[in-house]
């Protein structure tokens with residue numbers, strides 16, 4: 001446990017409470033906060049998502065509970081970012097609650113369709129190139145009943161995407177697959193029949209916004225739409241996989257924290273997820289998480305060192 005001693009925007013010391021009951025005080029001339037977001041704090045997530053947050057899976061460490069972020073905000077640091085916004089992808093529903101890591105993520109959405117527990121499609125699976133859209137699927141699944149969805153595809157595309165830790169669930173018929181997923185067989189058959197009937201002729205190319213699209217169904221699949229008709233039929237059950245939250249400490253160009261009165265802190269800096277909201281309002285493009293950590297880590301480190309020497 002850490003307690004930060006901050007007065008008038010100036011970091012003075014950190015109290016480290018030892019598990020055995022002791023206490024250690026650490027004094028430093030500057031502080032760089034890089035303790036992640038609050039994605040692992042389900043109770044905090046529930047403030048914005050309600051009970052749905054119980055069904056979220058956290059892709060990384062269980063220790064990013066936002067304790068340092070909360071302390072900094074309580075002690076006068078200005079916050080930035082929408083607390084409901086986060087990087088959230090569709091990960092396998094069979095993944096562990098925490099730390100499932102990269103191998104539980106499913107990149108197969110563009111090769112099939114996605115249905116909710118009523119076997120209904122709810123979003124354009126082919127809206128844009130995957131690195132620009134993969135991080136919307138966690139939020140989309142979070143908005144579905146019971147926060148569960150199923151990526152459905154057929155045997156023709158199984159080698160088109162990165163394999164994941166969990167094998168797909170297979171059925172020789174749509175009805176058999178529906179049974180294994182505990183979906184209404186008639187409803188899934190209708191969704192797939194309607195989808196197949198809406199698919200227009202085109203030339204498939206998943207590296208561009210191709211002309212394979214549907215016509216006459218809602219939601220449309222605007223690219224990479226191909227019929228699902230070659231058994232075995234396959235599915236991945238998915239849940240929202242929260243990578244990191246965007247609410248953070250406001251910083252200036254030097255990565256120096258700004259206080260609620262608008263003044264820069266005397267000696268506190270931040271880098272990484274804990275200040276992600278300065279860069280990310282909503283949405284995501286691949287690679288920005290590591291970029292925020294490394295770019296602002298370097299800036300905060302440089303500026304903190306400069307500050308300490310003065």
Ligand SMILES: Cc1cc2nc3c(=O)[nH]c(=O)nc-3n(C[C@H](O)[C@H](O)[C@H](O)COP(=O)(O)OP(=O)(O)OC[C@H]3O[C@@H](n4cnc5c(N)ncnc54)[C@H](O)[C@@H]3O)c2cc1C
Pocket residue numbers: 002034035036037059060061063064065066067068100101102243244271272273274286287288289290291293
């Ligand atoms: C599964 C997964 C895949 C990802 N894939 C990508 C990708 O492909 N590309 C990309 O750009 N980004 C990716 N990211 C995001 C990227 O990894 C993170 O944005 C980045 O690592 C964040 O760095 P950070 O230093 O801010 O936080 P972290 O690396 O999470 O470090 C925070 C540290 O603070 C510690 N901590 C928290 N609270 C306390 C406390 N109270 N006291 C002491 N220590 C504490 C935590 O234990 C942790 O070690 C991925 C993240 C995950 C989880």
